[in-house]
Amino acid sequence: MYLLPAGNILTMKGGTCLERSYCKPDFLRLILIILFFILLPGLYLTAFSALAHVPEFEGEGKRLAEAIPVENPAKSRVLYGQLESGGTGEMGEEVGNIRYYSFEMEKGERILLSLIVPAPAPEGFVPALGLMGPGITLPETRPELLEIPTGSGAKVLSGRLPEKATYEGFSPSAFYTLASLDLEAPESGTYYAVVLGEAPSTGKGNYGLVLGYLESFSLSEWLLVPAAQIRIYQWEGQSLLQIFLPLALTLLIGGLGLRWGRKKKSSKPSSGTVGRTLGSLAALFFLGTGFSFLFQMLLSLNQTAFTPEVFITLFLSLSHMGIGALALLPALRPGKWRWGAIYSGIYFIGLGLAGLFLWAGLYTGPLLAVISALIPERAQ
Secondary structure (H helix, E strand, O other): OOOEEEOOEEEEOOEEHHHOHHHHHHHHHHHHHHHHHHHHHHHHHHHHHHHOOEEEEOOOOOOHHHOEEOOOOOEOEEEEEEEOOOEEOOOOOEEOOEEEEEEEEOOOOEEEEEEEEEOOOOOOOOOEEEEEEOOOOOOOOOOOOOOOOOOOEEEEEOOOOOOOOEEEOOOOEEEEEEEEEEEEOOOOEEEEEEEEOOOHHHOOEEEEEEEOOEOOOOHHHHHOHHHHHHHHHHHHOOOHHHHHHHHHHHHHHHHHHHHHHHHHOOOOOOOOHHHHHHHHHHHHHHHHHHHHHHHHHHHHHOOOOOOOOHHHHHHHHHHHHHHHHHHHHHHHOHHHOOOHHHHHHHHHHHHHHHHHHOOOHHHHHHHHHHHHHHOOOOOO
16 A cells, blocks of 8 residues: 555545545554554653652662762652671671661751562561751660761661551552651751661661652653663562563563464565564563563562552553554554555654653563664565
8 A cells, every 4th residue: 555645635546545445444543553652651651750759779878978979859769778787897896787878958848758678578677767967856875886977866767567568550569668757857958868777686688768759750760760670679589580581471472473373374475574573573572561560560469458559550561562562463464554664664663662661662672663663665
């Protein structure tokens, strides 16, 4: 089919498009695809800006002098880290079972902190949350490991493991909130958030320090979320095999299915085979991340009760699968999917961009979709 503009009517060889009944489904399909690209990212951006935290992974910070600096502490983020079993430093002091984070605040600005651990939590691992800074009263007693800056006070909240874990729909994951602080900065100056084991026997475990309340993110933070998700799952204690299993099975089963389907069709060579192959492979990556979201959701729901955030995960999963299905259609129905090189290129570039911004395909899917779009003559 070759579509050429003629006034306000699309024409083909042998008559106008509107005169051919088999042209109407293609036109309706194009309208649905345009609506998909416009509405789905818009809904997702709205939901993300209201609910999500920017994930960050930091190390060190075992001493006050080595506190991890945090820029823009009002920005909502999760700082992932690990407490190690208490040990002895170069000077004979106990180190290793504490982490310091520093940030600047003006008087009256809001300080919002929470301490989380993955579910299920390691046996006996319940760290404490502390805040130090000017204007905070010194406690009557303090943990031996805690270094308090001169002229500052400290507030330490012992961690308490709740009965039920909290479900997070964007990762998806389950975690326990051990302690929270929400107050106004009493004075201007440097403040320190502290995560500490209250005794050397607390042992080793992973934690997340939630800091800030303003939901904002840069383009790079948005695009790097799929990579951060892998690290979050590792933070929970999952192996790489477990993390990538749904994607690997989708690629294996889907690849075998497509190969079997092609053997049943005509063996006549056709141009565009490479482009269709790459498009099909991109589709499998999109479908694979959709199944991965469902898999992680089921794992997390074993640790927590049903929550409305499950619908966020379902939305993400179905959006990935929707992009995958749209990328797979030209390969499944090549005889009825002939828009020409320009239309096919725009179509697959659009799918690649949608997948990139919706975290679908683990970067590989969007890349393959764009490469597929650049290969001319998808089908004859």
